[in-house]
Amino acid sequence: MPATTLDGKATAAAIRTELTDRVAALTAAGHRPGLGTLLVGDDPGSRWYVNAKHSDCAQVGIASIQRELPATAGLADVLAVVEELNADPACTGYIVQLPLPRQVDEYAVLEAMDPGKDADGLHPTNLGRLVLGVEGPLPCTPVGIVELLRRHDVPIAGAEVVVVGRGITVGRPLGLLLTRRSENATVTLCHTGTRDLASHLRAADIVVAAAGVPGLVTRDLVKPGAAVLDVGVSRVDGKIAGDVAKDVVEVAGHVAPNPGGVGPMTRAMLLQNVVLAAERDAARSVPSA
């Protein structure tokens, strides 16, 4: 029997519907959420992601604030927009689309963001909160993966999870998230220095492939019945090529395809972060009796 699809597109659509009512309630109470984005450069993939984020916002009623800089922008140009978004009351949360051009220090930019407006959960303070296990915005792709598994009843607690890739948007925070008490998985974080990737993959109940190496996870490396989530993005002849070979569906129990799996969940969790932050702000602004 072929694997069950972890349908990120349909799941994200359901989440957007759920968020619409919460945005309407916030707006009626004078706390309309607004998502800001900063896109630096002209990478077509990044532009597509940013445009998709704003079209999602329009669908649920979140206001959009779009800022752009040319590929030649330097750190000072980027920091000037970050300061502007930090100060803009209509912008309740924002993201800086990654990756940034080589000449711009990504970490200096993330650090300059107001952690209370960090809709990506990538500010060092918010990553620190994740390490400590205290409340804060969670990185969108990792929390999207957990939500996708939960909504398809894939058991996480006690599972052996192998994550391939240690980047800051997926692998590293996903390891932290899945090992919290509330998720309770055992995580092996594999990367280019891993000596025997095949043996780790073959033992996994859940595989998250985020290496950006087309076809890295082949069917002979997957335990029968395992859940396999493809997060790798490479472009081959203008089309997305994921990290997971097509015939893995013949052995896996669940597969999150790419496209149509984790990507739409990343966007849905961004909206959720914006709504959660606006709800927290609204609760704080209610005068106590």
Ligand SMILES: Nc1nc2c(c(=O)[nH]1)N[C@@H](CN(C=O)c1ccc(C(=O)N[C@@H](CCC(=O)O)C(=O)O)cc1)CN2
């Ligand atoms: N500031 C951030 N930058 C980046 C992040 C991030 O979470 N924050 N993650 C990725 C890109 N990303 C979000 O920005 C993202 C990736 C994929 C998708 C998506 O919906 N993909 C679709 C297909 C898209 C296509 O056809 O090209 C899918 O998988 O079905 C949305 C957002 C790096 N940068």
